[in-house]
Amino acid sequence: MLKTASMKIKNLDFNFENSLVKILANRNCPEIELAGLKVGPFEEGNECEVKYWVARELVKSGIARFREDEMLGAAKLRKIQWKERVQTARQISKLPEDFYPKLRRYLAELKEEVAKKPEKMIEYDKVTHLTQDVVNSRLKKIVSFASAPAQTEQILKNFTGEERYLYDEIYKLVSEWRTHILKNKDEEE
Numbered sequence: 001m002l003k004t005a006s007m008k009i010k011n012l013d014f015n016f017e018n019s020l021v022k023i024l025a026n027r028n029c030p031e032i033e034l035a036g037l038k039v040g041p042f043e044e045g046n047e048c049e050v051k052y053w054v055a056r057e058l059v060k061s062g063i064a065r066f067r068e069d070e071m072l073g074a075a076k077l078r079k080i081q082w083k084e085r086v087q088t089a090r091q092i093s094k095l096p097e098d099f100y101p102k103l104r105r106y107l108a109e110l111k112e113e114v115a116k117k118p119e120k121m122i123e124y125d126k127v128t129h130l131t132q133d134v135v136n137s138r139l140k141k142i143v144s145f146a147s148a149p150a151q152t153e154q155i156l157k158n159f160t161g162e163e164r165y166l167y168d169e170i171y172k173l174v175s176e177w178r179t180h181i182l183k184n185k186d187e188e189e
Contacts, residue, residue: 005165021050056124072099072103074123080096126138147174151167
């Protein structure tokens, strides 16, 4: 199951890398062609949509920047954590699109910043704590939902792809376990 879970997360991550994101051009730049892929031209201040992996490279080179609403930061994470804490165990909020891939990348960026500026360690620790709190809260809810009778699509629509996979696997495991525990001894033979 762990190998399968790892592959599922890698597949979702691959899909994220190839999803479209909006960026803003920092400066004028002619069309760029690389291995048959063309992007641009870019005009300073204009917005365009490109695949995430392309956007990341354009941002690294200073040609563009991510739109603020495309990014995950400490403030958004705090808001998500607060929402998770005020909900009951039978409620699960909808996370921002591509939450987990964005979260992994945000944590990696912060870790890189800490390597360059050790004073950023406090911020990194706070974000790591927030992250663990959100993940643990959602994990408890997923396990609770998966241990109960099958959930409605209304509840399941608030799960991310990663969470839906986990829910499905736990639900199958719990259902199978429950069936075998409650099986009459005479039925086994």
